[in-house]
Amino acid sequence: xxxxxxxxxxxxxxxxxxxxSQKDLVDILKNIRGKKCLVIDPKLSGxxxxxxxxxxxxxxxxxxxxxxxxxxxxxxxxxxxxxxxEFSLMRFIxxxxxxxxSQGLQREYYVYFVPRREVVCEKVLEExxxxxxxxxxxxxxxxxxxxxxxxxxxxxxxxxECLVDGNTSxxxxxxxxxxxxxxxxxxxxxxxxxxxxxxxxxxxxxRMQAEEPVNSSDMVMPEINTLxxxxxxxxxxxxxxxxxTYEGLLDEFLHINNGAMELDSSIMGDQQEGKKMKVSLxxxxxxxxxxxxxxxxxVVQVLRQKATSMKQDYTDMTTTHQTVSExxxxxxxxxxLPEMTRHxxxxxxxxxxxxxxxxxxxxxxxxTLVEAQSYDIxxxxxxxxxxxxxxxxxxxxxxxxxxxxxxxxxxxxxxHLRRELLHSYGxxxxxxxNNLEKAGLLKKQESKxxxxxxxRNLQLVTEDTDTTNPNDIAYVFSGYAPLSIRLVxxxxxxxxxxxx
Numbered sequence: 001x002x003x004x005x006x007x008x009x010x011x012x013x014x015x016x017x018x019x020x021s022q023k024d025l026v027d028i029l030k031n032i033r034g035k036k037c038l039v040i041d042p043k044l045s046g047x048x049x050x051x052x053x054x055x056x057x058x059x060x061x062x063x064x065x066x067x068x069x070x071x072x073x074x075x076x077x078x079x080x081x082x083x084x085x086e087f088s089l090m091r092f093i094x095x096x097x098x099x100x101x102s103q104g105l106q107r108e109y110y111v112y113f114v115p116r117r118e119v120v121c122e123k124v125l126e127e128x129x130x131x132x133x134x135x136x137x138x139x140x141x142x143x144x145x146x147x148x149x150x151x152x153x154x155x156x157x158x159x160x161e162c163l164v165d166g167n168t169s170x171x172x173x174x175x176x177x178x179x180x181x182x183x184x185x186x187x188x189x190x191x192x193x194x195x196x197x198x199x200x201x202x203x204x205x206x207r208m209q210a211e212e213p214v215n216s217s218d219m220v221m222p223e224i225n226t227l228x229x230x231x232x233x234x235x236x237x238x239x240x241x242x243x244x245t246y247e248g249l250l251d252e253f254l255h256i257n258n259g260a261m262e263l264d265s266s267i268m269g270d271q272q273e274g275k276k277m278k279v280s281l282x283x284x285x286x287x288x289x290x291x292x293x294x295x296x297x298x299v300v301q302v303l304r305q306k307a308t309s310m311k312q313d314y315t316d317m318t319t320t321h322q323t324v325s326e327x328x329x330x331x332x333x334x335x336x337l338p339e340m341t342r343h344x345x346x347x348x349x350x351x352x353x354x355x356x357x358x359x360x361x362x363x364x365x366x367x368t369l370v371e372a373q374s375y376d377i378x379x380x381x382x383x384x385x386x387x388x389x390x391x392x393x394x395x396x397x398x399x400x401x402x403x404x405x406x407x408x409x410x411x412x413x414x415x416h417l418r419r420e421l422l423h424s425y426g427x428x429x430x431x432x433x434n435n436l437e438k439a440g441l442l443k444k445q446e447s448k449x450x451x452x453x454x455x456r457n458l459q460l461v462t463e464d465t466d467t468t469n470p471n472d473i474a475y476v477f478s479g480y481a482p483l484s485i486r487l488v489x490x491x492x493x494x495x496x497x498x499x500x
Contacts, residue, residue, distance in 0.1 A: 005282035046258030142177035175204035186222030195231025295467035407449025
């Protein structure tokens with residue numbers, strides 16, 4: 001499990017927020033007396049690891065397993081399932097129970113839904129004739145503190161569910177999570193929403209506040225002054241561009257999940273071939289906190305300076321007589337050596353990607369697309385990537401960026417690229433292309449778009465960006481300022497009136 005982040009320096013008391021979630025889970029285990037097997041939905045495993053340590057779960061009599069189609073292997077007579085409200089997971093649970101019954105095993109079963117139970121899931125349990133064997137409850141984990149200044153709803157499929165499937169249940173979930181936040185920190189007085197989904201969340205939140213008023217009599221004033229809600233749909237340009245901060249590049253190439261990366265140990269200097277290791281990335285790592293948001297070029301310079309300084313300190317220690325105080329300072333610096341080694345290894349590995357000509361070419365093309373210039377050059381570049389069978393994710397991201405910034409592609413070009421992509425990568429991807437079209441991310445050009453107006457009015461593209469001493473958010477993409485960040489800046493300073 002990932003290292004639980006230290007929340008002592010949070011602007012809000014997120015530590016108490018996390019402790020309440022921890023207590024709720026421990027109470028569930030304590031209420032089921034004796035030894036029990038806790039079977040966790042694999043998708044929840046990362047979130048749970050940020051809430052509570054495995055040692056605490058074991059201290060409360062829990063064996064840990066991951067939910068799968070395979071029967072649960074345990075000697076425990078009590079099995080506790082901790083799952084999201086998903087249809088497929090109910091099938092796994094039913095299969096597990098049917099297997100136990102066929103083997104003559106007598107067990108007590110508990111299903112705790114995260115964050116809440118849904119009728120459709122209970123219906124599956126009824127249809128499979130296991131509902132009467134199961135005790136059902138809820139574990140209200142609506143959001144998880146990923147770090148001292150980041151809370152996550154952990155709704156990785158919410159955008160697809162809303163735009164493609166027409167399922168808007170995640171909006172209620174988000175409103176409920178915010179309402180729960182208000183119960184700890186007071187009712188947020190200023191709420192600004194951009195996009196249909198965000199407006200709906202604000203409406204649901206208002207209704208919740210009316211139906212379940214937050215008792216804030218002991219609060220002089222709310223701790224959160226303003227809530228800004230922005231639909232992902234409002235800014236689909238930014239996630240299609242390559243991130244250029246240190247943390248952003250780690251996510252691009254090594255993938256950060258629940259504040260940690262799973263890597264080959266060889267990347268970190270371990271010679272054991274094929275061994276995997278987990279590397280936590282949060283503000284508990286002081287060096288990471290210092291460099292995570294810097295442009296990667298600057299990170300390399302910072303690490304070089306720190307390594308040089310440490311080397312000089314070592315030379316001074318071995319060639320001159322030091323006072324006790326100076327020895328103490330040197331030892332304190334040595335304590336940071338593991339962090340230094342970790343990030344030097346990671347930066348060195350990232351350099352193998354960022355130094356490639358293909359990566360630099362992609363950055364140039366992204367910049368060209370954001371500026372909405374040289375249509376033919378962009379079209380030819382994407383077509384070439386398809387013919388070379390470059391990674392599908394890379395091609396699709398550029399294709400979406402191309403479509404958004406040009407308000408779609410002319411029908412002839414749209415049909416041609418779609419056909420070439422299927423021929424090159426396989427017709428099994430036709431569902432993905434249809435979903436992208438349904439979501440409006442990849443479409444035929446029907447009218448002139450407003451990207452150029454948005455780009456100009458919000459000053460999304462800046463010249464001569466200073467990555468060393470940045471004074472504008474555009475440094476994170478070396479010239480492109482994320483649209484959603486610009487919207488937040490305007491919301492805080494002067495509001496959104498008259499922007500477009």
